[in-house]
Amino acid sequence: xxxxxxxxxxxxxxxxxxxxxxxTKRLLQGxxxxxxxxxxxxxxxxxxxxxxxxxxxxxGIDVEEARALPGVIAVxxxxxxAPHVEPYVGVLSxxxxxxxxxxxxxxxxxxxWIGEPLVMIIAQSRAVAEDAAALVMVxxxxxxxVTDMETxxxxxTPVIHAEMDSNLAWERTVDVGDVDxxxxxxxxTVVERRFRFGRHTGVTLETRGAVAAFDPSEDELxxxxxxxxxxxxxxxxAKHLGLPEENVRVVSQDVGxxxxxxxxxxxxxxxxxLAAKLLGRPVKFVADRMESFLSxxxxxxxxxxxxxxxxxxxxxxxxxxxxxxxxxxFSMYPxxxxxxxxxxxxxxGAPYVMENYRANAKVVFQNKNLMCQxxxxxxxxxxxxxxxxxxxxxxxxxxxxxxxxxxxxIPDDAYPTQSASGMKLDDLSHHKSLETLVDAMDYExxxxxxxxxxxxxxxxxLGLISMVEVTNPSPMFYGIGGAPIASQDGATIRLDAGGGxxxxxxxxxxxxxxxxxxxxxxxxxxxxxxxxxxxxTGDTRTTPYGGGTWASRGAGIGGEACLQxxxxxxxxxxxxxxxxxxxxxxxxxxxxxxxxxAEGGAERMRLSDLARTVYYRGNELPSDLKPExxxxxxxxxxxxxxxxxxxxxxxxxxxxxxxxxxxxxxFWAVExxxxxxxPVLVDEQVRGGVVQGIGGAxxxxxxxxAEGQLQNATMADYLVPMAFEMPDxxxxxxxTPTKTSVLGAKGAGEAGTGGAPGAVMNAVNDALRPLGAxxxxxxxxxxxxxxxxxxx
Amino acid sequence: xxxxxxIRLTVNGETGSYTVPVRQNxxxxxxxxxxxxxxxxxxxxxxxxxxxxEVDGDIVRGCLMFAVQADGAEITTIEGLAESDRGAALRSAxxxxxxxxxxxxxxxxxxxxxxxxxxxxxxxxxxxRAHLSGxxxxxxxxxxxxxAVCDVIEGRVxx
Numbered sequence: 001x002x003x004x005x006x007x008x009x010x011x012x013x014x015x016x017x018x019x020x021x022x023x024t025k026r027l028l029q030g031x032x033x034x035x036x037x038x039x040x041x042x043x044x045x046x047x048x049x050x051x052x053x054x055x056x057x058x059x060g061i062d063v064e065e066a067r068a069l070p071g072v073i074a075v076x077x078x079x080x081x082a083p084h085v086e087p088y089v090g091v092l093s094x095x096x097x098x099x100x101x102x103x104x105x106x107x108x109x110x111x112x113w114i115g116e117p118l119v120m121i122i123a124q125s126r127a128v129a130e131d132a133a134a135l136v137m138v139x140x141x142x143x144x145x146v147t148d149m150e151t152x153x154x155x156x157t158p159v160i161h162a163e164m165d166s167n168l169a170w171e172r173t174v175d176v177g178d179v180d181x182x183x184x185x186x187x188x189t190v191v192e193r194r195f196r197f198g199r200h201t202g203v204t205l206e207t208r209g210a211v212a213a214f215d216p217s218e219d220e221l222x223x224x225x226x227x228x229x230x231x232x233x234x235x236x237x238a239k240h241l242g243l244p245e246e247n248v249r250v251v252s253q254d255v256g257x258x259x260x261x262x263x264x265x266x267x268x269x270x271x272x273x274l275a276a277k278l279l280g281r282p283v284k285f286v287a288d289r290m291e292s293f294l295s296x297x298x299x300x301x302x303x304x305x306x307x308x309x310x311x312x313x314x315x316x317x318x319x320x321x322x323x324x325x326x327x328x329x330f331s332m333y334p335x336x337x338x339x340x341x342x343x344x345x346x347x348x349g350a351p352y353v354m355e356n357y358r359a360n361a362k363v364v365f366q367n368k369n370l371m372c373q374x375x376x377x378x379x380x381x382x383x384x385x386x387x388x389x390x391x392x393x394x395x396x397x398x399x400x401x402x403x404x405x406x407x408x409x410i411p412d413d414a415y416p417t418q419s420a421s422g423m424k425l426d427d428l429s430h431h432k433s434l435e436t437l438v439d440a441m442d443y444e445x446x447x448x449x450x451x452x453x454x455x456x457x458x459x460x461x462l463g464l465i466s467m468v469e470v471t472n473p474s475p476m477f478y479g480i481g482g483a484p485i486a487s488q489d490g491a492t493i494r495l496d497a498g499g500g501x502x503x504x505x506x507x508x509x510x511x512x513x514x515x516x517x518x519x520x521x522x523x524x525x526x527x528x529x530x531x532x533x534x535x536x537t538g539d540t541r542t543t544p545y546g547g548g549t550w551a552s553r554g555a556g557i558g559g560e561a562c563l564q565x566x567x568x569x570x571x572x573x574x575x576x577x578x579x580x581x582x583x584x585x586x587x588x589x590x591x592x593x594x595x596x597x598a599e600g601g602a603e604r605m606r607l608s609d610l611a612r613t614v615y616y617r618g619n620e621l622p623s624d625l626k627p628e629x630x631x632x633x634x635x636x637x638x639x640x641x642x643x644x645x646x647x648x649x650x651x652x653x654x655x656x657x658x659x660x661x662x663x664x665x666x667f668w669a670v671e672x673x674x675x676x677x678x679p680v681l682v683d684e685q686v687r688g689g690v691v692q693g694i695g696g697a698x699x700x701x702x703x704x705x706a707e708g709q710l711q712n713a714t715m716a717d718y719l720v721p722m723a724f725e726m727p728d729x730x731x732x733x734x735x736t737p738t739k740t741s742v743l744g745a746k747g748a749g750e751a752g753t754g755g756a757p758g759a760v761m762n763a764v765n766d767a768l769r770p771l772g773a774x775x776x777x778x779x780x781x782x783x784x785x786x787x788x789x790x791x792x
Numbered sequence: 793x794x795x796x797x798x799i800r801l802t803v804n805g806e807t808g809s810y811t812v813p814v815r816q817n818x819x820x821x822x823x824x825x826x827x828x829x830x831x832x833x834x835x836x837x838x839x840x841x842x843x844x845x846e847v848d849g850d851i852v853r854g855c856l857m858f859a860v861q862a863d864g865a866e867i868t869t870i871e872g873l874a875e876s877d878r879g880a881a882l883r884s885a886x887x888x889x890x891x892x893x894x895x896x897x898x899x900x901x902x903x904x905x906x907x908x909x910x911x912x913x914x915x916x917x918x919x920x921r922a923h924l925s926g927x928x929x930x931x932x933x934x935x936x937x938x939x940a941v942c943d944v945i946e947g948r949v950x951x
Contacts, residue, residue: 024892027892027898028874028886028887028895030831032895032898036829203928206834206896257896257930289837510893511892681890684893684932688893691933715840716837716839720930723920723929723934723938724921726921729933
């Protein structure tokens with residue numbers, strides 16, 4: 001690399017090293033602190049009566065028997081809580097035309113999906129609350145349910161919200177170049193496919209949950225929750241429960257899986273906080289597994305009609321598609337359910353040089369659970385459509401699927417540039433990543449082996465994906481649209497009297513290792529052993545203001561803020577040290593917990609001695625020296641809407657044509673997330689993401705019937721990847737640091753979940769091709785594979 | 793029939809008698825009555841393995857056993873394992889391999905893995921994966937867990 005030397009041109013003790021996470025010790029000894037572990041004096045428990053029908057008019061609710069049950073403290077219907085909660089609407093102003101209807105924590109008058117909360121019971125135990133819930137009688141006159149998103153806009157389909165003229169929530173079209181002319185050229189081959197992406201959900205092993213406590217003497221709400229965005233929740237409770245924002249404290253401790261499921265605001269959470277406020281007692285709500293399946297946001301649910309035109313040299317002449325996606329009866333608050341379709345329009349084909357691109361997305365209401373952002377928002381659809389069409393086109397023109405990528409991927413020396421959809425791209429490495437992938441998987445040898453195995457009746461296939469990922473979002477993501485979601489984050493670093501360092505950051509920890517990488521950065525940049533760094537995250541009262549963790553922003557944004565703060569603290573300490581040691585700041589350095597000579601490294605004084613002098617014996621310092629041993633810095637991305645990451649992935653599968661079963665034999669992932677702060681953490685996050693992506697490709701689906709009943713709301717019926725079915729996953733890195741920050745880190749959290757589904761679909765189609773079959777529907781269940789083969 | 797019954801059992805070496813509702817499952821009793829919150833509840837119907845604990849030497853699902861059924865039993869939870877030397881090598885290996893992310897499945901996963909190691913299981917990746925196939929992990933992708941178990945069996949890790 002060229003350019004001036006940076007701090008990363010000298011060896012780092014921690015940044016870039018596989019330092020074990022301090023948090024693992026705690027978690028491995030059963031000392032994690034998850035939501036249901038919280039017990040408060042006089043704490044009550046909430047349970048919800050949820051709608052058993054997908055669409056209906058509520059004609060009566062009888063709660064008398066429930067209220068009379070011993071141990072029941074309060075029973076609230078939608079009408080009971082309506083006077084206490086300001087309704088909320090999930091729209092963003094920058095998504096022009098997006099509409100939704102006002103929502104309340106508990107349905108009032110009309111219920112619109114199976115699982116919508118109708119009545120809240122507060123009792124002395126969850127068991128009693130559930131007993132009481134079973135005694136509530138709700139009368140509902142069923143209305144026709146809108147369940148098929150493909151007919152949701154037909155004139156014959158009922159309109160879910162009476163005040164609207166149709167079930168359309170949002171529509172956007174991107175039209176670049178002259179698409180029709182490109183498809184009409186006589187030197188191009190055109191491939192058309194219809195893709196279907198089933199609904200699936202996060203299945204966080206710890207279900208959503210919250211403990212709310214209200215102190216009427218101070219008008220203060222404290223809300224512990226298993227979630228990703230504490231400051232966003234602080235705003236929401238203040239606004240909708242009518243509290244001063246500073247009187248709301250939101251705390252997020254250990255979070256047992258989140259994946260985007262826990263960045264949203266759910267009615268049951270607002271209702272729990274309200275109950276605590278009305279009763280002046282702590283209230284706990286922890287969803288059971290069925291409630292999670294019914295009410296955690298669902299994801300995907302798209303039908304895409306796509307077309308690609310390639311010339312004889314394999315160059316993409318045009319790409320076009322129409323996407324329809326069903327989001328349930330409301331746009332989720334406050335992030336909105338239109339972001340996924342928006343990302344599909346932004347990202348499809350983004351790795352490739354393209355002049356002609358047209359994409360239309362229709363986002364429609366339906367009577368199913370709400371669909372919204374989940375890990376790798378829109379990415380699996382975008383990648384599977386573009387690379388699915390591209391691989392099929394390669395086969396049509398008799399070109400190898402690696403070769404067609406080499407001819408179309410944006411050159412590594414072309415940056416900065418922009419995608420066909422207008423996304424600003426910089427610091428990407430598609431070609432280097434592809435070649436790293438091809439080497440890692442021994443591509444040619446595997447192709448030859450597959451050809452040989454086919455003669456023995458064994459059907460294996462390889463599928464690749466080249467991808468871009470949205471990471472490090474700027475204020476252009478949510479803030480611009482009026483959402484209370486910070487894109488900037490802050491870190492405060494304090495030198496304590498004992499010589500240890502305390503980091504307080506607004507990004508949050510959900511197991512991905514946020515606390516560990518913040519400690520690595522602080523230790524390296526400031527100059528203390530990592531054991532002397534303590535990290536606090538997830539508390540609106542004690543951390544700087546920020547966005548929390550979503551869209552792969554913890555390392556890139558939170559990490560950069562931490563770096564800047566550590567640098568600032570270092571400067572402050574050296575200023576004091578120079579006075580005490582009668583030297584100059586520039587001649588001193590901090591290493592391993594001591595102030596040392598910059599040249600030669602001789603130790604001059606321990607940090608503990610310096611801190612004790614400042615804190616206890618200020619009389620020894622000159623009066624005009626006003627030492628600060630605490631520094632706060634904030635960071636946001638300014639020049640780009642997002643800092644894109646790129647990667648390349650490949651799957652090897654074997655398809656059994658007799659049973660339709662697909663086994664993933666091998667998986668390779670090459671990821672360029674810029675500066676890797678901790679390779680073990682990144683590798684495991686990529687692997688976990690790949691496995692979630694394989695889940696979406698092969699197993700996971702929320703199956704609804706025509707009446708809107710969820711058919712598989714248990715862990716026994718909803719399949720997720722387990723250890724036995726999963727392959728070992730090879731992870732390789734290409735490191736192209738982003739120039740937008742000193743740290744140079746981008747995100748890696750979306751990678752596997754975004755790319756793996758397309759890679760697996762391409763691999764399955766590669767295996768099926770000799771049999772004259774193809775499948776473009778996820779999950780690729782055995783039955784669907786057999787259908788594709790014409791066997792059922 | 794009475795709604796409650798008194799049971800006597802030993803948990804992590806500490807014996808006591810407790811009056812429990814007959815409908816209460818074992819993991820709820822351990823978490824809520826004994827305050828040992830290391831065992832986690834994920835699905836409440838025996839699928840996810842997060843509540844796996846040791847009862848009289850066997851790994852059982854704490855959500856599929858009633859507390860009254862544990863009358864007279866000897867139980868070890870993740871906290872009990874941590875207080876003893878048992879599982880120390882696995883804990884080190886899990887930490888080094890980052891074989892956990894959110895840590896919610898970890899107590900059950902560790903108990904199941906320890907069961908395999910202590911029974912003399914081989915460092916056979918497919919066999920380890922089969923043994924762990926009753927435990928959900930939504931974060932790691934399982935590979936690092938298999939690596940950690942192999943590290944212990946092949947003596948690559950010190951407790």
